[in-house]
Amino acid sequence: MKDKKVSSHYTQQLLANERTYLAWIRTSVAIAGIGFLVTNLHFVMGDVNTDELDVFIMVIGLVSVLSGVLMVIVSTVDYYRKNRDIVNGQIRPSSIKVWILSTCIFLMLGTFLVYFLLLDVI
Numbered sequence: 001m002k003d004k005k006v007s008s009h010y011t012q013q014l015l016a017n018e019r020t021y022l023a024w025i026r027t028s029v030a031i032a033g034i035g036f037l038v039t040n041l042h043f044v045m046g047d048v049n050t051d052e053l054d055v056f057i058m059v060i061g062l063v064s065v066l067s068g069v070l071m072v073i074v075s076t077v078d079y080y081r082k083n084r085d086i087v088n089g090q091i092r093p094s095s096i097k098v099w100i101l102s103t104c105i106f107l108m109l110g111t112f113l114v115y116f117l118l119l120d121v122i
Contacts, residue, residue, distance in 0.1 A: 038060055039057050042057040056111075067108050070101075075101075078094060
């Protein structure tokens with residue numbers, strides 16, 4: 001929205017869209033941070049270090065960082081799309097974004113679950 005004057009009756013919707021975007025950004029930072037935390041704890045604690053587990057924990061870190069990056073990209077695209085739709089008086093559901101982001105979170109949680117199950121086995 002370059003230098004385009006927007007009617008004040010859109011202000012509430014545009015600000016709500018911005019708050020939603022910032023919430024997604026915070027979530028993506030948390031997702032990436034959790035991956036770093038789990039990875040660092042694994043290598044710092046060092047109780048159970050096997051090559052398979054070391055490789056798997058690196059995969060966990062990579063999946064969580066990539067999930068965070070994907071979340072930022074999808075959220076940013078959706079933010080600008082929603083701003084345009086609000087100004088044009090259109091409403092479209094975010095079902096594709098919700099599916100993509102939910103898949104990222106479930107993928108990351110699944111890798112954590114496998115990691116913790118592997119810790120029990122080893």
